[in-house]
Amino acid sequence: MSAEHGITINHVSRSFKGRGAVVQALSDVSLACPEGSFTALIGPSGCGKSTILRLALGLDAPDTGDVMISGMTPFKAARSGKTGVAFQDAALMPWRTVEDNIMLPLDVLGHKRADYLAEVAKLVDLVGLNGFEKALPGELSGGMRQRAAIARALITRPEILFLDEPFGALDQILRRQMNIELQRIWMESRATTLLVTHGIDEAIFLADRVVVMQSKPGRISRVIDVPFDRPRKPALFSDPRFHALEKEIAEALDGQ
Amino acid sequence: MASNRTAPERSDALSPIRKLLHSSTLRNWLLLLIIWEIIGQLRLVADGALPAPSAILARLWVDWSDYPPHILATLEGASAGFLIGNALAIAAGVLFAIFPITQRLARGVNVALFALPPIAVSPILVITFSGMTPRIILAAIACYFVTMSATVTGIQQTDRRIVDVVRAYGGRQWKTLVHAQMRSAIPSILAGLRIAAPNAVLGSILAEFGGGGRYGLGVYLIGSLGRGEPDRLWGIGLSATVIAGLAYLLFSLLATRLTGASKAVTVPASPPATKAEKNPLVEAALITVSFALPFLLWGLLLSIMGTPAMIAKTPLGVFDYLFMMPNSPASLGKLAMALSETLPMTMIGMAMGLFFAFALALCSVLYPAIIRGFMPVALVTQTMPLVALTPLLVLILGRGPSVILWITVSVTFFPAFVTMAQGLSMVSRAAIEVPKAYGAGPVKQLWLVSIPASLPYLFAATRLAVPRALLGVMIAEWLATGKGLGNLLNQSRGYLDYGMIWSVAVVSVLISVLFYQIVVAIEHRVLTKRGMAPAQ
Ligand SMILES: Nc1ncnc2c1ncn2[C@@H]1O[C@H](COP(=O)(O)OP(=O)(O)OP(=O)(O)O)[C@@H](O)[C@H]1O
Ligand SMILES: [Mg+2]
Numbered sequence: 001m002s003a004e005h006g007i008t009i010n011h012v013s014r015s016f017k018g019r020g021a022v023v024q025a026l027s028d029v030s031l032a033c034p035e036g037s038f039t040a041l042i043g044p045s046g047c048g049k050s051t052i053l054r055l056a057l058g059l060d061a062p063d064t065g066d067v068m069i070s071g072m073t074p075f076k077a078a079r080s081g082k083t084g085v086a087f088q089d090a091a092l093m094p095w096r097t098v099e100d101n102i103m104l105p106l107d108v109l110g111h112k113r114a115d116y117l118a119e120v121a122k123l124v125d126l127v128g129l130n131g132f133e134k135a136l137p138g139e140l141s142g143g144m145r146q147r148a149a150i151a152r153a154l155i156t157r158p159e160i161l162f163l164d165e166p167f168g169a170l171d172q173i174l175r176r177q178m179n180i181e182l183q184r185i186w187m188e189s190r191a192t193t194l195l196v197t198h199g200i201d202e203a204i205f206l207a208d209r210v211v212v213m214q215s216k217p218g219r220i221s222r223v224i225d226v227p228f229d230r231p232r233k234p235a236l237f238s239d240p241r242f243h244a245l246e247k248e249i250a251e252a253l254d255g256q
Numbered sequence: 257m258a259s260n261r262t263a264p265e266r267s268d269a270l271s272p273i274r275k276l277l278h279s280s281t282l283r284n285w286l287l288l289l290i291i292w293e294i295i296g297q298l299r300l301v302a303d304g305a306l307p308a309p310s311a312i313l314a315r316l317w318v319d320w321s322d323y324p325p326h327i328l329a330t331l332e333g334a335s336a337g338f339l340i341g342n343a344l345a346i347a348a349g350v351l352f353a354i355f356p357i358t359q360r361l362a363r364g365v366n367v368a369l370f371a372l373p374p375i376a377v378s379p380i381l382v383i384t385f386s387g388m389t390p391r392i393i394l395a396a397i398a399c400y401f402v403t404m405s406a407t408v409t410g411i412q413q414t415d416r417r418i419v420d421v422v423r424a425y426g427g428r429q430w431k432t433l434v435h436a437q438m439r440s441a442i443p444s445i446l447a448g449l450r451i452a453a454p455n456a457v458l459g460s461i462l463a464e465f466g467g468g469g470r471y472g473l474g475v476y477l478i479g480s481l482g483r484g485e486p487d488r489l490w491g492i493g494l495s496a497t498v499i500a501g502l503a504y505l506l507f508s509l510l511a512t513r514l515t516g517a518s519k520a521v522t523v524p525a526s527p528p529a530t531k532a533e534k535n536p537l538v539e540a541a542l543i544t545v546s547f548a549l550p551f552l553l554w555g556l557l558l559s560i561m562g563t564p565a566m567i568a569k570t571p572l573g574v575f576d577y578l579f580m581m582p583n584s585p586a587s588l589g590k591l592a593m594a595l596s597e598t599l600p601m602t603m604i605g606m607a608m609g610l611f612f613a614f615a616l617a618l619c620s621v622l623y624p625a626i627i628r629g630f631m632p633v634a635l636v637t638q639t640m641p642l643v644a645l646t647p648l649l650v651l652i653l654g655r656g657p658s659v660i661l662w663i664t665v666s667v668t669f670f671p672a673f674v675t676m677a678q679g680l681s682m683v684s685r686a687a688i689e690v691p692k693a694y695g696a697g698p699v700k701q702l703w704l705v706s707i708p709a710s711l712p713y714l715f716a717a718t719r720l721a722v723p724r725a726l727l728g729v730m731i732a733e734w735l736a737t738g739k740g741l742g743n744l745l746n747q748s749r750g751y752l753d754y755g756m757i758w759s760v761a762v763v764s765v766l767i768s769v770l771f772y773q774i775v776v777a778i779e780h781r782v783l784t785k786r787g788m789a790p791a792q
Binding site: 054057058059075076078079080081083085087089091092093095104105107108109152156 | 415417418420421422423424425426427431435436439440
């Protein structure tokens, strides 16, 4: 366990000036995700989850405090291609085919597409988009777009993976399937993963630790360890210990 | 600003054309044509000033051998100007979008280029340059503003989420531009080019009005004006319209071919960028520079070209001419006299054009059938070099003051109507249906929803109408009435009074810019008070 290679968030605060009012999106948030860990971030809408991700990606800068990714600034880490990201909404380019969208990070990072063709095929298969490689995002359903965005997040074989409610638009069954797939991918790659989710069950099933946040101001209120061994099986969803943990997190979310 | 007409149609570039071919519309057009034919045959308008379509076609057939050199010359000026103007416009748009401060610095230049009445600068261009150059420059200027603002809007409206994806992989300005912004600005740029294309034709023709050169449709038109042959004039006007219309069509087709797949798949929800605190000192400096820049560029350009000071007046030269010379008082007097004739006409004509447009646009909300019948006609006029057709109006209406009003109303009415009608049609059904659900009658609905909602479009239309109105008045004065700034310009051309030519040009650009700024200021106050954003 070495913080050098994971995600380190140090006393970060960030506020936004809206028209007149000031929104304290994050207030003194500290979080360390060790290398190879899987952390789930859960909290009410507007508590600053996406803001944490944006800070960690270098898309935004904190007012105070600092964020380190693999011992580098977020921007350097992003530029070196160590990070992968799937945003809350798929954010596909409407003019690129599914395949081209998946390969976008390669274009930005200046990697050769030819070296990744097999990887693209594998990922398309993984997210179940076979036959839609040449389709444009406008021709896909919301869930299919989200899956394309997940494939895009994985194309660079990232060491650090940020997922912002990646399964939000999927139905329950597909969501479970994708949870299982994600666990498999994660166990293979051991990428340090930060997953934002609204699903308590999803958080427990996937993560080593569940970080519970509260809003106004956005802050971390509890960190709950998830003790289950891996690989976790679907049967876990109906385990009594699972339910107990679900209850604990739900209570933490309620502010108890 | 001028791109307000591009945005609403972006999704369906060919819709005006499709509407044109709609059966009931086709019937209306046929009807119009038949009425026109009857009026022409019976010589009902001004003793044959409006010839029958058949007569125009027959004349066109007879004159046909005269046309090719004129058409080619106009096309040459227009297309060279189109290429140069748009290349500059896109480059400037990219620069402005990436470094917003440059846009604020260049605001003076941009507004001046938008607001300048082409007819006022055409004599200057003709005396300072030679050959095709004046036409190319005016055609380029006619394209610049539309395409520049379309580029800026297109780039700025890039889905923030897409930009974030590129930036999340370490992409900065350049990569974002290449992978996200330029591509997503293409539909907007194409919509701009679609309007720029007929504009270029118009620009070239207006430069031809200013003289210099034996060929060009504008030259042909002016040359035929004195001979009192309405059917020939109409033939020339129609050819110009067809050329401009074809240019519009070409880019409409291109736009639909290229942009089918570019619609965003979901509505972006990224928050608006928060405004930075303004430093009053920096603001003042920016405004000063933006105001001074057009004058600096003007002086700089002339000194680079090395045109003799006798002919090419720098800002200082114009100042000398108007205030320091022995006969300055006389010149100033002439100028003031001309202004006092031109200004009232411009304002009255503009007010009337806007009023009719607003009234008709509101009617079209109450009676949607009107818009269905009339919109295609109005849309066609967008592609017409309407201003270039003013000689035809002179022919019909004679040389009295009424011709000025007619011309001004006709050049302001159509674009204003299209802007307002399209804006009103975007007012959401739901917003109208709320008062309806409470039993509000049509007038009440107008008062509660449509009129307040249409304010941004009314202002956008007014901004658009300002330079057009002045242009319309000046052309009418130049060609017909022998009064006002337009006439002074034409006379000074004859007397080789270079100082006056420059002074009239400068004064008319300044007036146009001043009007424009007044509209923008009022717009800003009214709309911010109501929490509305200006219509682009
Ligand atoms: N660019 C911005 N400008 C102004 N306010 C912002 C901006 N970004 C975020 N906020 C505010 O910060 C707070 C946290 O936003 P954030 O998007 O991080 O919430 P979230 O936890 O991801 O919510 P959700 O679960 O709904 O996605 C919100 O109150 C939001 O309004
Ligand atoms: Mg979020």
